[in-house]
Amino acid sequence: MTEPRNRVVQVMRFGGPEELEVVDAPLPTAGRGEVRVRVLASAVQYTDVLIRRHLYPQTSLRRPPFVLGYDVVGEIDQLGDGVHGFQVGDHVADMTVVGSNATYRTLRADRLTLVPAGLDAAEAATLILSWTTAYQLLHRAARVQRGQRVLVHGAAGAVGQALLALGKLAGFDLWGTARSEHAALIRQLGATPIDYRREDFTRVLPGGFDVVFDGIGEDGYRRSFAALKRGGLLCAYGYSAGVQAQRRMRTMLMWIARLYLWRWLPGSKRARFYSINVTRARHPAWFREDLERLFGLLATRAIRPRVAERISFDEVAEAHRRLEAGGLEGKLVLCPDLPSRHDRMPP
Numbered sequence: 044m045t046e047p048r049n050r051v052v053q054v055m056r057f058g059g060p061e062e063l064e065v066v067d068a069p070l071p072t073a074g075r076g077e078v079r080v081r082v083l084a085s086a087v088q089y090t091d092v093l094i095r096r097h098l099y100p101q102t103s104l105r106r107p108p109f110v111l112g113y114d115v116v117g118e119i120d121q122l123g124d125g126v127h128g129f130q131v132g133d134h135v136a137d138m139t140v141v142g143s144n145a146t147y148r149t150l151r152a153d154r155l156t157l158v159p160a161g162l163d164a165a166e167a168a169t170l171i172l173s174w175t176t177a178y179q180l181l182h183r184a185a186r187v188q189r190g191q192r193v194l195v196h197g198a199a200g201a202v203g204q205a206l207l208a209l210g211k212l213a214g215f216d217l218w219g220t221a222r223s224e225h226a227a228l229i230r231q232l233g234a235t236p237i238d239y240r241r242e243d244f245t246r247v248l249p250g251g252f253d254v255v256f257d258g259i260g261e262d263g264y265r266r267s268f269a270a271l272k273r274g275g276l277l278c279a280y281g282y283s284a285g286v287q288a289q290r291r292m293r294t295m296l297m298w299i300a301r302l303y304l305w306r307w308l309p310g311s312k313r314a315r316f317y318s319i320n321v322t323r324a325r326h327p328a329w330f331r332e333d334l335e336r337l338f339g340l341l342a343t344r345a346i347r348p349r350v351a352e353r354i355s356f357d358e359v360a361e362a363h364r365r366l367e368a369g370g371l372e373g374k375l376v377l378c379p380d381l382p383s384r385h386d387r388m389p390p
């Protein structure tokens with residue numbers, strides 16, 4: 044029998060999407076305490092852009108070539124020694140930060156979350172980074188209370204949509220900044236849209252917001268802090284605007300450090316930076332608990348994550364270009380079983 048082929052998406056050099064290459068790689072073998080999965084889905088997300096551009100602190104010590112892929116839903120096809128509680132054929136998920144844009148990969152069994160039978164792999168993959176981030180921002184970091192007024196920046200984005208959907212389920216009062224073309228989507232998700240190109244979000248709510256979630260970092264988070272009411276909380280979690288403006292990592296780390304100094308300003312406002320990796324390292328049980336809860340909500344269709352497109356290996360570089368251009372309304376998910384776009388086209 045011929046060995047199955049393993050393909051991976053590699054960053055060959057730090058830089059633009061043209062530095063990505065799809066290459067053949069050896070088939071990995073599950074070591075002790077590991078499983079091997081056949082990858083069913085691995086989302087492509089803005090954070091991959093940061094990693095590719097060498098602007099992501101957690102991967103700053105890596106040197107190319109390395110394989111991209113922040114999250115994975117896969118089917119176990121090999122068990123290493125000492126693995127209990129999983130079987131060949133189980134569908135499992137993990138947040139790996141890198142390495143999952145592949146046909147096969149190995150995973151540590153003690154980090155896996157079981158994916159309930161019947162869930163769509165691409166939809167399940169969207170929950171691992173973006174929706175778990177949103178859930179933890181709302182319920183672990185900010186601990187938002189029913190009736191509080193919440194502003195979400197980048198509301199049409201992957202984390203933004205999840206913040207609105209989960210915030211609506213929890214009964215929060217929501218506002219979301221997005222380009223005007225996405226106003227209907229923001230309303231559908233249960234929030235009041237704010238056109239970030241034309242409206243000043245600091246003036247929308249006299250008195251200010253209880254909580255602001257900011258993954259963009261426009262103006263080094265200053266206006267988000269200004270939009271808070273007395274005693275309000277800014278939860279920053281990303282710096283897409285800094286990436287777009289080609290700032291250096293050092294500058295963005297300074298923005299984050301400065302957040303913690305603002306608590307000394309008058310107004311009793313607070314600001315903090317949330318990181319899913321730091322939270323997982325401190326509270327490993329939360330990650331699995333929260334992801335399982337989200338899988339449960341998906342199984343009952345209480346949440347409906349949007350998959351903009353399922354893509355093949357050959358479309359990953361283009362997916363990075365689309366993410367950087369903006370305007371997407373859902374996630375792009377690599378499904379390694381999908382034939383290349385060229386082969387999917389009708390003759």
Ligand SMILES: NC(=O)c1ccc[n+]([C@@H]2O[C@H](COP(=O)([O-])OP(=O)(O)OC[C@H]3O[C@@H](n4cnc5c(N)ncnc54)[C@H](OP(=O)(O)O)[C@@H]3O)[C@@H](O)[C@H]2O)c1
Nearest residue numbers: 089090197199200201202258280281282283318319369370
């Ligand atoms: N700390 C953590 O643990 C964590 C976890 C997940 C993600 N993140 C970070 O959070 C950020 C958002 O992630 P995501 O996956 O949701 O990204 P995304 O899907 O690209 O969504 C970002 C949204 O922000 C909007 N946007 C981009 N630049 C903007 C600007 N300058 N002003 C106003 N809106 C702007 C985009 O709108 P348009 O389409 O209109 O451009 C888009 O809807 C990224 O920087 C990501 O790396 C952090």
